[in-house]
Amino acid sequence: MVPMSTKLTRRQLAAALSTSAVLLAQAPAPLPSNPDEELKAAKDTIQQNSAQLAKFDLPMATEPAIHFKA
Amino acid sequence: MAASIPDDIFFASITEINQKLKAKEFSAVELAKAFCARLEQLGPRYNALALSLRDKAVKAAKEVDGDIKRERFRGPLQGIPFGAKDLLAYAKHPTTWGAKPYAGQVFDYDATVLKKLTKTGGILAGKLAMVELAGGPSYRYASASLTGPGLNPWDPTRWSGGSSSGSGIAVAAGLVTYALGSETSGSILTPAAFCGVTGLRPTYGLVSRHGAMALSWTLDKIGPLARSAEDCGLILHDIAGADPEDPASAGKSYYYAPQFARDLKEIKVGFAPVDFSEWADPAARPDFAKALETVRSLGVQMEETKLPDFPYGPTIGTIISSEASAIFEPLIQSGDVNQLADQKQIAGLKAGLEIPAKDYLKAMRIRSLIQEGLRTLLDDYDVLVAPSRLGPAPKITQPLDRPSSDRPLPKERGMTTLIAAGNLAGLPALSLPCGFADGMPIAIQLVGRPYSENLLLTLGKFFQERTDWHKRRPALQG
Numbered sequence: 018m019v020p021m022s023t024k025l026t027r028r029q030l031a032a033a034l035s036t037s038a039v040l041l042a043q044a045p046a047p048l049p050s051n052p053d054e055e056l057k058a059a060k061d062t063i064q065q066n067s068a069q070l071a072k073f074d075l076p077m078a079t080e081p082a083i084h085f086k087a
Numbered sequence: 088m089a090a091s092i093p094d095d096i097f098f099a100s101i102t103e104i105n106q107k108l109k110a111k112e113f114s115a116v117e118l119a120k121a122f123c124a125r126l127e128q129l130g131p132r133y134n135a136l137a138l139s140l141r142d143k144a145v146k147a148a149k150e151v152d153g154d155i156k157r158e159r160f161r162g163p164l165q166g167i168p169f170g171a172k173d174l175l176a177y178a179k180h181p182t183t184w185g186a187k188p189y190a191g192q193v194f195d196y197d198a199t200v201l202k203k204l205t206k207t208g209g210i211l212a213g214k215l216a217m218v219e220l221a222g223g224p225s226y227r228y229a230s231a232s233l234t235g236p237g238l239n240p241w242d243p244t245r246w247s248g249g250s251s252s253g254s255g256i257a258v259a260a261g262l263v264t265y266a267l268g269s270e271t272s273g274s275i276l277t278p279a280a281f282c283g284v285t286g287l288r289p290t291y292g293l294v295s296r297h298g299a300m301a302l303s304w305t306l307d308k309i310g311p312l313a314r315s316a317e318d319c320g321l322i323l324h325d326i327a328g329a330d331p332e333d334p335a336s337a338g339k340s341y342y343y344a345p346q347f348a349r350d351l352k353e354i355k356v357g358f359a360p361v362d363f364s365e366w367a368d369p370a371a372r373p374d375f376a377k378a379l380e381t382v383r384s385l386g387v388q389m390e391e392t393k394l395p396d397f398p399y400g401p402t403i404g405t406i407i408s409s410e411a412s413a414i415f416e417p418l419i420q421s422g423d424v425n426q427l428a429d430q431k432q433i434a435g436l437k438a439g440l441e442i443p444a445k446d447y448l449k450a451m452r453i454r455s456l457i458q459e460g461l462r463t464l465l466d467d468y469d470v471l472v473a474p475s476r477l478g479p480a481p482k483i484t485q486p487l488d489r490p491s492s493d494r495p496l497p498k499e500r501g502m503t504t505l506i507a508a509g510n511l512a513g514l515p516a517l518s519l520p521c522g523f524a525d526g527m528p529i530a531i532q533l534v535g536r537p538y539s540e541n542l543l544l545t546l547g548k549f550f551q552e553r554t555d556w557h558k559r560r561p562a563l564q565g
Contacts, residue, residue: 081451
């Protein structure tokens with residue numbers, strides 16, 4: 018079976034780019050004052066990252082950068 | 088015999104020192120003893136020293152003196168004292184990774200980069216302090232280190248930058264001629280910028296990471312912090328190359344060859360004016376503006392551009408957190424993670440274990456597009472230039488994850504996420520001191536295509552021929 022190519026045309030790339038929102042810095046939350054708050058803050062950050070990644074529409078053919086070459 | 092070494096030598100370039108060694112103005116042993124004494128005396132004052140290797144250094148220097156006597160010249164790094172970030176294994180000596188849980192850790196082999204440097208006559212004077220676990224997923228305070236906060240030689244109330252904190256301090260304070268650091272996302276460029284030294288982040292895979300602590304398999308790089316772009320080129324020449332022990336090794340060599348640089352008139356440099364005029368700290372803007380003009384004066388073609396729009400921060404954050412927590416899972420599960428100094432780092436490592444596979448894979452898929460997007464951008468530009476950091480080093484007590492001012496943020500993003508973008512795409516970057524703000528060094532970064540180190544270093548060399556920021560020295564305390 019021939020694997021699907023991850024090479025994108027410029028048009029596909031432009032389409033993917035146009036769907037991502039510019040991320041502007043948000044007002045910082047107060048500093049956590051104990052380990053439990055710190056863990057909650059870390060989990061919140063992961064959730065926020067997850068939500069940002071979820072908003073990004075990917076072409077189905079896009080493979081992860083597993084065979085990473087610079 | 089420290090008195091026989093002139094003070095200027097502590098701030099001299101690799102080439103200058105090597106010439107004086109060959110001319111027998113002083114011996115390699117005298118040089119090693121002088122640097123080691125300085126490192127032992129001043130290193131702890133700035134929290135830069137993890138481990139002095141004086142005895143080994145003097146022994147190695149004796150061999151260099153023997154080689155020089157017999158005219159066995161092994162290259163410009165022969166006899167030059169250097170330091171290594173304490174994440175590089177050095178056999179039978181502690182390698183702490185800057186973290187209390189690993190304070191007693193000893194390996195029985197040397198990191199490949201240390202083998203390479205000692206083979207060409209390099210003198211390892213000491214292991215240098217670092218932020219614990221190279222910063223892990225994130226940390227809040229400069230004090231996130233087994234050795235305390237890295238104190239900036241230009242003002243010890245300010246941070247040195249991290250995670251290669253000791254490497255930046257030691258070069259800036261003349262405790263070694265150059266140092267090895269590592270970068271996952273900013274850990275060479277940041278201390279180089281804050282300490283006023285030149286730092287090179289090589290292309291991913293160009294320098295072996297065998298024997299280095301892993302923080303992120305797909306992002307970690309080893310590179311030099313030194314006095315100049317030329318010194319970075321000489322160091323990279325010796326440490327680059329294929330290594331079967333590093334699965335990410337690109338199998339490529341590197342030859343420092345500025346003499347074969349393209350005509351600068353052909354070079355297209357992209358920059359985003361908003362980075363320099365609005366994002367930069369107001370105190371840094373005048374010298375950043377002059378730096379841009381200096382780059383322009385080299386004869387290159389300057390054009391305005393910006394980075395393609397991607398969620399760089401969430402992408403690199405997800406990748407580093409996922410990989411770091413997987414790497415340090417035994418530390419986390421054992422509970423020893425709680426011995427770390429920084430509460431944010433502890434929490435980040437624990438939370439990282441809960442990142443779902445779909446998020447890591449989504450980040451890695453977006454990364455593919457980021458690589459493609461930057462490849463397309465770099466079809467149009469040979470080099471991108473931006474501030475290495477937007478302002479000078481913060482105070483050591485300042486939370487690093489909070490803004491240092493309440494200035495409203497510019498609407499355009501420009502290239503402020505170039506550190507994350509460049510690391511995600513594995514691109515090389517060179518940080519060049521370019522002035523001062525509030526009495527502290529600031530710097531610009533040059534970023535190029537994969538394996539374009541010679542172009543970046545040549546531009547850096549020409550920039551440093553027209554400026555003297557890289558030759559400024561801090562007034563050391565005591």
